[in-house]
Amino acid sequence: MKTITQAEFQKICAAGRPDDEKFGYPSMIYHPGDSITKVWANPVKFFSSARIKPYAKRFVDNARLITSLGIAAPEITDYFKIEKTDVHIVQYKILPGESIRELLETNPGKLDIPGLAAFIHRLHESGIEFRTIHFGNVIQMEDMGYGLIDFCDISHSGKALTPGRRAVNLAVPMKYANDMALMEKAGLPDLKESYLEAWKPTDRDRQSFLTNLTKRLNRFKQ
Numbered sequence: 001m002k003t004i005t006q007a008e009f010q011k012i013c014a015a016g017r018p019d020d021e022k023f024g025y026p027s028m029i030y031h032p033g034d035s036i037t038k039v040w041a042n043p044v045k046f047f048s049s050a051r052i053k054p055y056a057k058r059f060v061d062n063a064r065l066i067t068s069l070g071i072a073a074p075e076i077t078d079y080f081k082i083e084k085t086d087v088h089i090v091q092y093k094i095l096p097g098e099s100i101r102e103l104l105e106t107n108p109g110k111l112d113i114p115g116l117a118a119f120i121h122r123l124h125e126s127g128i129e130f131r132t133i134h135f136g137n138v139i140q141m142e143d144m145g146y147g148l149i150d151f152c153d154i155s156h157s158g159k160a161l162t163p164g165r166r167a168v169n170l171a172v173p174m175k176y177a178n179d180m181a182l183m184e185k186a187g188l189p190d191l192k193e194s195y196l197e198a199w200k201p202t203d204r205d206r207q208s209f210l211t212n213l214t215k216r217l218n219r220f221k222q
Contacts (some may be wrong), residue, residue, distance in 0.1 A: 001057075001079045001088075009082050009089070012037055025087060034096075035077065040088045056088030058152045063092070065156055069126050072139070072147030095149060097141035104135060104179060108186035112144065117194035119146040124166050124199075127157040134173045163205040167212035170195055174213075175220040 016037060018026030025041035040056045056079065066073040074092040081088050103111050116138070123130060130137075130151060137150040161169070174180060174191060183191070192213065201209060 003083050004080045034094045037091045054088045055152045056090050059090055062151045062154045095139050095147045097139040099136050100138045101135035104182045113189040114194045118198040121198040124161040127159050129155045129169050135179050163208040164212045167209045168216050171213055171216035
């Protein structure tokens with residue numbers, strides 16, 4: 001991590017298109033070509049774990065973890081902190097492709113739901129639990145592979161997830177009613193059934209998974 005001055009940060013802003021200002025700083029700066037500057041300027045609570053490990057640092061570390069497991073993620077090019085502040089900045093290259101949500105809204109026929117389910121299954125087999133996974137932060141790339149963005153909230157157990165943890169994680173994208181409605185309207189395969197087909201669990205694991213998935217989805221509805 002490098003330390004830069006406010007003046008140096010203003011030069012970064014001037015070299016791109018700042019967007020979505022919060023707490024006096026843009027959240028994103030879009031640069032010509034294929035790069036983005038992401039800014040974390042939210043005040044950190046005194047007892048927050050972000051004081052020990054800032055979200056920007058988690059982003060950088062998770063990008064390294066994901067790519068080490070053969071999973072596509074944006075390439076980190078720089079990591080800064082503005083001097084005398086808690087503002088952290090990461091620069092990275094855009095992952096080529098479109099989010100699942102973008103395709104669902106504009107070109108659902110291009111989506112491969114069994115392929116997406118197999119990708120999520122691969123994450124789980126690798127011990128990755130992306131706790132905030134949704135159709136906006138999974139990218140279907142130009143080669144029809146998949147990658148992740150906005151992955152500050154990831155845990156890695158080092159071993160395949162249990163049926164219960166798989167269910168809890170798959171329930172996250174399934175809680176977005178509009179996404180699920182668009183999938184149904186487009187006549188796309190069911191995400192849950194596609195996941196089970198990719199996983200091929202034992203009868204016992206399947207039952208545990210379905211029970212936990214139902215419980216989690218019902219909790220989201222409350």
